Amino acid sequence: MPSETEVPAGQIRPADSGGRDAFPHRHLLSIAHLKPWEIRFLLDEAEHWVGVNRGAAQKHDDRLAGLTQINAFFENSTRTLLSFEIAGKRLGADVVNMHAAQSSVKKGETLIDTAVTLNAMHADVIVIRHGSSGAVQLIADKVDCPVLNAGDGWHEHPTQALLDALTIRRRRGFIEGQIVTICGDVLHSRVARSNMLCLAALGAQVRVVAPPTLMPAAVECMGATPYTRFDEALAGSDVVMMLRLQNERMDGAFIPSPREYHALYGLTPERLAIAKPDALVMHPGPMNRGVEITSGVADDPDRSAITEQVEMGVAVRMACLDVLTRSARGVEGWT
Numbered sequence: 178m179p180s181e182t183e184v185p186a187g188q189i190r191p192a193d194s195g196g197r198d199a200f201p202h203r204h205l206l207s208i209a210h211l212k213p214w215e216i217r218f219l220l221d222e223a224e225h226w227v228g229v230n231r232g233a234a235q236k237h238d239d240r241l242a243g244l245t246q247i248n249a250f251f252e253n254s255t256r257t258l259l260s261f262e263i264a265g266k267r268l269g270a271d272v273v274n275m276h277a278a279q280s281s282v283k284k285g286e287t288l289i290d291t292a293v294t295l296n297a298m299h300a301d302v303i304v305i306r307h308g309s310s311g312a313v314q315l316i317a318d319k320v321d322c323p324v325l326n327a328g329d330g331w332h333e334h335p336t337q338a339l340l341d342a343l344t345i346r347r348r349r350g351f352i353e354g355q356i357v358t359i360c361g362d363v364l365h366s367r368v369a370r371s372n373m374l375c376l377a378a379l380g381a382q383v384r385v386v387a388p389p390t391l392m393p394a395a396v397e398c399m400g401a402t403p404y405t406r407f408d409e410a411l412a413g414s415d416v417v418m419m420l421r422l423q424n425e426r427m428d429g430a431f432i433p434s435p436r437e438y439h440a441l442y443g444l445t446p447e448r449l450a451i452a453k454p455d456a457l458v459m460h461p462g463p464m465n466r467g468v469e470i471t472s473g474v475a476d477d478p479d480r481s482a483i484t485e486q487v488e489m490g491v492a493v494r495m496a497c498l499d500v501l502t503r504s505a506r507g508v509e510g511w512t
C-alpha cells in the first residue's frame with residue numbers, strides 16, 4: 178500500500194516523522210518548508226474534518242472558541258476567503274475579514290504597519306493573501322501568532338496544494354506513482370508551484386505543460402518535467418489539473434489569442450481521451466470556460482473533481498487552523 182495512506186486516522190506520529198509528535202512549524206507559509214510526513218500529517222488531520230463537514234446536523238466543534246482569526250486579503254478571492262471563514266467559524270473562532278484593495282497598499286513600511294496593527298489587536302491566527310511574493314513572510318516575521326499563507330503573488334498557495342493532494346488521494350486512493358499533468362499559465366501560478374512541490378514530495382510524477390512563454394525556468398528543481406505539447410503530456414496521465422491564464426499578472430502579450438491558446442492547450446473531451454480512461458480532471462478555480470477548459474469536461478460528474486476540491490478546501494483549512502493553534506491552546510504534547 179502506498180506510504181501516504183499508511184497512517185491510521187487520528188494517529189499523531191506518522192511513520193517517517195523522525196519520532197516527533199507535534200507539527201514543528203509555527204506558520205504555514207509554503208509547501209517548500211514542509212517534509213513529506215508533515216504534508217501527510219495535515220492531510221490525515223483534514224480527513225477528520227471531511228467527515229464532520231458531511232454530517233447533516235452538527236458541523237460545529239468549538240476548539241477555537243475565544244480565539245480571534247483575522248483573514249487579511251489584499252487580493253480578490255471567492256473560494257479561499259470563504260472557506261477560511263467557514264473553517265474558522267466551524268471551529269468556533271471569532272472570524273474577522275479585512276479586505277484591502279491592492280491599489281491602496283504600498284509595499285515596505287505600509288505592509289509592516291499593517292502587520293503591527295493586526296498584532297496590536299491580539300489576533301490568535303492570521304490568514305493572509307497578498308499580491309506580492311514574500312509579503313506573507315514579511316508579516317509573519319512581525320506578529321506573535323501563527324500566519325497562514327492564502328496565496329502570495331506568484332510564489333505559493335500551500336493550502337490549495339494540500340486540498341488538491343487530499344482530493345487526489347481520496348479519488349485515486351493514493352498519490353505515489355500517479356502521473357499528474359498540470360497545464361496552463363504555470364509561470365504566473367502560485368497554485369502550480371505549490372502543487373509541483375507537494376505532489377513531488379508525495380511521490381507523484383508531475384508533468385507541467387505550458388506555451389514556452391508561460392513556462393518558468395527550472396521546473397525540474399520543483400520536481401516536475403516540462404512539456405510544451407499538451408497531447409504528449411496527457412498520454413498516460415492519471416490526473417489533469419488545468420490552470421487559468423492569470424491575465425492580471427501578465428505585462429504584455431504572452432499568448433497569440435485566447436482562441437489559439439484554447440486550440441493548443443484547452444482541455445476538451447477529445448483531448449481528455451488521450452489521458453488514462455479514468456483520469457481525474459481538476460481546476461483550482463476560477464475557471465475561464467471555453468479557454469483552458471470546456472464545460473463538457475468541467476461538468477462531467479464522473480471525471481471532474483472540481484467541486485470536491487472546494488469541499489476539501491474547507492476540511493484542509495480547518496485542519497491547518499486547528500494544528501497551528503494547538504500550541505497556543507495548550508494542547509498536550511504541543512506546548
Ligand code: NCD
Pocket residue numbers: 256257328334337367368421423461462463
Ligand atoms: C487561485 C489563486 O488565487 O491563486 N485560486 C484559488 O485560490 N482558488 C488560482 C487563480 O486565481 O487562478
